[in-house]
Amino acid sequence: MIKCSFIEIELFKKKITKSMKPHSALLESRDISKSFGSFIANDKINFNILEGEIHGLLGENGAGKSTFVKMVYGLLEPTMGALFWNGNPIKIRGPQEARNFGIGMVFQHFSLFPTLTVIENIELALSDTQALPELRKTIIEKSQEFGISVDPDTYIRDLSVGEQQRVEILRCLLQNPKLLIMDEPTSVLTPQESEQLFVILNKLAATGCSVLFISHKLKEVKEITQRATILRRGRVVDTVTSSEVSTEQLAKMMVGSDPQHVKPKIGTKSNDILVQISGLCRPADTPFSTPLLDINLDVKAGEIVGIAGIAGNGQSELMEALTGEWRSRDSIKVLDVLGVDIRDYSPHKRRQMGIGFLPEERNGHSAVMGMTLTENTLLTNHNNPEVQKHSIIQNDNLEKLTSNIIHDYDVRTPLQNPLASSLSGGNLQKFVVGREIIKKPSVFFVAQPTWGVDIGATKFIRNALIDLANEGCGIIVISQDLEELFELADSISVLFRGKLSERKPVKELNSQKIGLLMGGEDGASLAKEHS
Amino acid sequence: MFYLTLRKETPLIFKVSVPIASILLTILFGIFIFSVLGYDSGKALYHFFISPLSRIDRIADLFVKACPLMIVGTGLVLCFRANIWNIGAEGQLIMGAVFAGGLALSFPNTNSVWLLPAMAVLSFIGGGLWAFLPAILKVRLRTNEILVSLMLTYVASLFLDWLVRGPWRSPTSFGFPLTNYYPDAGLISKINFPGIGTIGQLHWGVFIAILVCLLCWFMMQKTVFGFQVKLVGDSHKAFRYSGFSESKTTMMLFIISGGLAGLAGMIEVSANIGQLQPNISFGYGFTAIIVAFLARLNPAAVILAGLLIALIEMGGDSAQIALAIPKVVTGVFKGILLFLLLAGETLTKYQINVKPRQRSVPND
Incomplete structure (x- = not known):
């Protein structure tokens, strides 16, 4: 076929x-x-x-x-x-x-009402109203013309994603x-x-x-x-x-072409395994999320492991499993960090163990835009005894910690204690990265550390990550930016449709090879898809 | 199409002129409706705004009236800040009064100083328990807390009704649905100012109410729990990333706001009524919702918002009595006043834009 x-x-x-x-x-x-x-x-x-x-x-x-x-x-x-x-x-x-x-447009995420039929959804989007029987005729004509087989009277909820997309296309086509x-x-x-x-x-x-x-x-x-x-x-x-x-x-x-290293990594990896993951599976929660299939990975002290892949191949799902925002005892065989089984640990407990983590999204995940920088510092420091005594916030210490982050990580702020939303993306990212690194985590999980960040801040953040690894921290970097992974990682594996490819040392890889893996175009997976 | 955008900075002239404009507009509107209906608008406005403030004992009564509104309102502020919608404070208030009343009625002859504190604790438990039900149902079964808490109000109200008509009815009430009077140790006394004596109905509950508001304000500003409340209201993802438990926070907030409503119920009965009867609250639990929002969800501002609502209520009563203005007319005027107040407040924070804005269409 x-x-x-x-x-x-x-x-x-x-x-x-x-x-x-x-x-x-x-x-x-x-x-x-x-x-x-x-x-x-x-x-x-x-x-x-x-x-x-x-x-x-x-x-x-x-x-x-x-x-x-x-x-x-x-x-x-x-x-x-x-x-x-x-x-x-x-x-x-x-x-x-x-x-x-x-000009018609079909968006990545559809805007159809699941509880209405195909014809009703189409009617809703038309600027001038047509009588339903007439509309039905036009729909049938158009769908025959382009070989789009959709029954006008089915409910959207009963259609597959592909069929829903065809309805979206059909809806655009009616506007010629x-x-x-x-x-x-x-x-x-x-x-x-x-x-x-x-x-x-x-x-x-x-x-x-x-x-x-x-x-x-x-x-x-x-x-x-x-x-x-x-x-x-x-x-x-x-x-x-x-x-x-x-x-x-x-x-x-x-x-882009193969990039230059930001800063050489001097720290030698020890043989201490800090993170051990095996048999991590996660079923898909929604039709748009990706199930994770048998993830196996380990990270040694001083090592940076890069996970490449295009968004939507399970990155956010994997990150949630690492931070503890999603956790399961049954679906994960082994998730040991620093020798402790953390499968049941909440993000809070993991943080207390000296695990740092930073999700990709700044807006409302790793930072709250409507809050000030000190409040954003509190976000991941509310258990720090310097910052709170008997649950009463010690403002002086909190402010000191915040200004240390601002100073050490070169965050440029317009005011003394601005709202997170008033910082540029790059500055806010330097702030949240700094907020996690300043705690000297022994293990650090980070997704898209330089997403939408200007070049200067990008270099800064990458250098900070390399410094951290040089001090013996084990780091997992999930990123879609290959340049970034080549600069940072010791070894890279690619996440494609929830599966992690075999991990290879950076020296054996180039961007073309990884680019192909990211598009699912290695010999093995091609053969599988077509079988 | 008009639409609002947040002002980056509010010019000082707006901060000053907008509230003045809304007060002037209220007065103009008052003159208009009262004179159209054939009342002396000058007198009507006097009774609305000046009369309740004209004597020290009336001002004291304003505080008394505001007392339950402050306590309930500050509890609701905590919930609403966290985007949790406890609409059943009225029922929690009633249950608090019932729990405390049960204790007071069980010890008719005591004169222990511990009775009042025990009643306060029990009222908090009663109200908290009544709020715990919608909370646990929301957390475990994902029910809608607005519906459940609201419906439980009617259950509480009917429960009180049954108690005072049935098992708890006083043998000496001549068949009226009333319980026995509480022992004196279960009543909240008026504040006796040295050298002055009592002022109006001013009682110690008012002191507690202001204290509760200030404590909640401190909690929101200075504690990790307060931060937690703000955070869960702002962003669920950041909240989970931060490592707090969403369901625990939801339960805590429900219990605290329910407990405070219960406390308000106990104070209302012990200070003003002295016994249980079918109606112990004049919709305080619902009015407190307005108070919470009028205070812009700031516990300290609840004190002022509570007083303002109390002023409008008492002014309305006063105008009704003095000029025989129908209740619906004072109701309309109260509505206008609140509307203009909130509109003014909105306009200082947002600016109106008139540029045509794209209507969102299904294809977007």
Whole structure:
């Protein structure tokens, strides 16, 4: 079946290439930039989408893909630059206006009401009301035209994720879009569902509708798109013709060249095993979470273990298991830290043992935006006898600790004791990293330590982590940033669909090899998927 | 479309002018409705605002009226800060009064000084127990605490009704649903100021109420528990990361706010009534919800908010009595006053923007 659809796709591609008119840019982005405070999410984005073209937008998480399409769909306003629609400059002030231009968008997370039927959901989204029988006719016509098989009267709750996505697409198609934006459409699909999606998208392109296909999966981008624009750190690396580049080349453009070390690690690993994990399994809580499958890992003193992988492959689930925000005695065989079985330990108890941890999300997880920095210090220090005596907060000591963190970790604050929300992402991240490291943990689990952080702060944080390891701390770094892992880690393994790949020393790896593993494209897993 | 955004900084001119504007508007509106309905608006406003403050004993009575509102309100502030919705303070207040009353009625002849403290403790337990039920149901079975706590109010109210009509009815009450009077040791006395004597109905319960508010304020500001309360209200994820237990915190807060409501019930009966009867609360448990929000969920501000609500209540009563203004009219005026007050407060914190805002559509 898969083979068959591959052939179909090839056929469509040929058709499209033939029918493509040269130089008829439907949408052109000229110098589009977007910054949030001091963080530049998009820096002078230049590329165009041709009529009837499937155009890929490729980049790692945080590369600025979502920011860009949100501007095209009117959800964000560009700080600079302009969009051109059929050669005319346009301003899109909201999704409704975007739809009026003929821009449709299917989001990564769907916005369907589970308790309503397909037809009711579609009716709700239409700007002008149609009689239901008429609408039903249009839906059936459209779905036949594009081979989208959906029964208009089924309830959304009874549909699979792939089918729900088709309803979303159908809903866009009823507005006769000229450009359909698909935000990471395959991130929730099985390989078979993805193939079906590609057939639909190709049919759509054949009718002259352009598709902007956003993804970080190299194989897909190469398979489905005619051209692809690669973003890295908010900048366009290049726009390439997809058939002329290899996935390795794409990977290299996406993650950047092999980086330099921040600071050499001098500490030698001892043979003391600080962390021992074996047989850690975690069932999926929701359709969008990833089950963890038999995770095995150990960390020695002074060692940094990197865990690579694209978001949504089980990183947050694994982090919660390490911090104790999720815990289970039955699903984990061994979780020993410093020789203690901590399977039942709450985050609080783990912290008392000298384990430090820092989740990825700053906003409302590792920091509370509406609270001051001293209160944010208290967040993970409320058991520190210096900070509280008989549960009464010792403000002087708390403030001293806070200003030590601010000073030692070079946090630039606008005021004496500002709200966390008034700090830039990089400064707040330096603060929370400092807050954990200043406690000199003997084991440290950290996810995305430099997520959305400017380059200066990034280097600072990485140096701090290396210093910590040099002092004998065992560290697990979960990160999607390969550059980061190459700078920090002694060895790396890749998390893909809840499974941890075999761990390899950094010397035996390069970004291309890992990039392929991150996209699930190693020989072994490919063979498994197709079997 | 209008929408509000948080002001980064409130200009001083706004801080001063907005409250003045809302007071002026209230007065203008008062003049309007009272004169349209044919009352002397000057006199009506006098009875609303000036009369309750015109004599020292009336001011003292204001505090007496505010006493249960302060105690219940400060407990609710703790819950609401944590995004926990205890709406059943009225029932917890009644149960506190019942527990304390049970003790007082069991020792009709005692003159022990320990009776009152024991009643206070028991009332806290009674109210706390009544709040524990919705809490444990929420934590264990994920029931909605708003519904359960509200419905338990009616159970408590009917339970008290049954007690005073049935087993606890006084043999000397001529069939009225009343219990015996508490022994004197179970009553809260008026404050006797040296050289002045008593002032109005001012009793020691008022002192306790203010103390409770200040203690809760201290707890919120200075203790780890207070931090915990703020944190769970702000972010569940950060709360769990911090290592606190969400269900324990929920239970604690319910028990504390229920216990305080119970204490308020005991004080109300021991200071003002002296015996149990079917109606011991004039909706204090519900009015305290307004008090909590009027105080912007700050326990110290509850003292002022309680006094303000008491002023409006007493002013309304006074206007009704003096000018025969119907209760509904004073009710409307009270509503307008609160509305303008809160609107003014909102406008000092937020600014109105008139730029068209994208309506959220299902596709977003």
